[in-house]
Amino acid sequence: MVDPLAEVVTLLQPGAPFSKVVSGAGRWNVRRTEFGQPFYCVILTGSSRLVVDGHEPVTLQEGDFVLIPSAYGFTMSSLEPTTSEGTDRPPILLPHGEYRLGIEIGPPDVRLLVGHCVFGSPDADLLVSLIPQLVHVRGERRLATLVQLVGEESREQRPARDVILARLLEVLLIEALRSTAGTAASPGLLRGLADARLGLAIRRMHESPTEPWTVAQLAKEAALSRSAFFERFKRAVGVAPMEYLLTWRMALAKSLLRRKETAIAEVAERVGYSSASTFSVAFTRHVGLPPTQYARGLLMEQVGESNAI
Incomplete structure (x- = not known):
């Protein structure tokens, strides 16, 4: 699990x-x-x-x-x-x-x-x-x-x-x-995981980030109505379900881009986007740089460190 x-x-x-x-x-x-x-x-x-x-x-x-x-x-x-x-x-x-x-x-x-x-x-x-x-x-x-x-x-x-x-x-x-006691924790991942129903949905997002999740599908995983799930998730985690999913996907994408051997199209597929262009738009909006530029910046940093050595 x-x-x-x-x-x-x-x-x-x-x-x-x-x-x-x-x-x-x-x-x-x-x-x-x-x-x-x-x-x-x-x-x-x-x-x-x-x-x-x-x-x-x-x-x-x-x-x-x-x-x-x-x-x-x-x-x-x-x-x-x-x-x-x-x-x-x-x-x-x-x-x-x-x-x-x-x-x-x-x-x-x-x-x-x-x-x-x-x-x-x-x-x-x-x-x-x-x-x-x-x-x-x-x-x-x-x-x-x-x-x-x-x-x-x-x-x-x-x-x-x-x-x-x-x-x-x-x-x-x-x-x-x-x-930390789940109910006493400030909003965040820990408090969400402490809620048995929300924890199911969060684990499903982490297990299968490539799935085209919707609030309705995640609510079904948590055995809650769509509105009840949305409000409960936002109150416990501090962000809306889709915002949490996007944040996690972007963290995974950055991790994959740092490995450098992974092509943009493959990164897009592994974090749940149907095309490289759709992923690039989402990544740019969230991170502030296109994925190609982000990866190039990491490469330049490594080259600079190598030259310094």
Whole structure:
């Protein structure tokens, strides 16, 4: 059986170039608006407060894990309200390698392992749109263990470090997403898969992207009326069924074009288009470049990298 979540994460090509341990004492506040940089955090001890733009404030407790796949603007702070003096000051590097927010001396109120991951896929923005904007998992020790391993690997220069990090991040991301309660997740693929009926339709789209799907056919797969399916899908996934299908087809097309040995006509056929011209029009509208130009741009990038070497 096709696993849509695993397919999306595999295409994202996650990696972890940065992580650090941060502690906080007293009143502190950190504001970040680095769009496009996926952010994760595990609470090692203590508690803190997280406010992600567009979401209700969350009190984070020991063992909690947070993933913001495309790093929407967010603020992390102490539980106590901050004063103007404690607002968004850069952390201080302590002698043992930990970073401190707020009061420099004394025991911390909270310790966090925080980091940025990257998605190596050229169409990461497109794929990230399929998963929740905010993932908050509580009571999952497996995640804490995985994040600890990521932190250790990112700080050490061991053999095969990059390979290990890539694999750990892929496992971490899937584990975080599947551990999130479906009804509590923000709209996205995860919440859609948690709905038994919508999950059937989503899996069918991933199993057979070449099928000429319509809303009526997908509603039949989900054993729902057309209108009920459409509204339920849009509410859970965040986009209309045909928009989701188009996004997935374009992600597959980009992946095929990156392999370079696949002709445009074959790519069109493998993602559900009856002709190369029809596919080219859809691809151009969605991506902003014709598929031939997109593939040529990838080739030029590779040539440039080869010359640099």
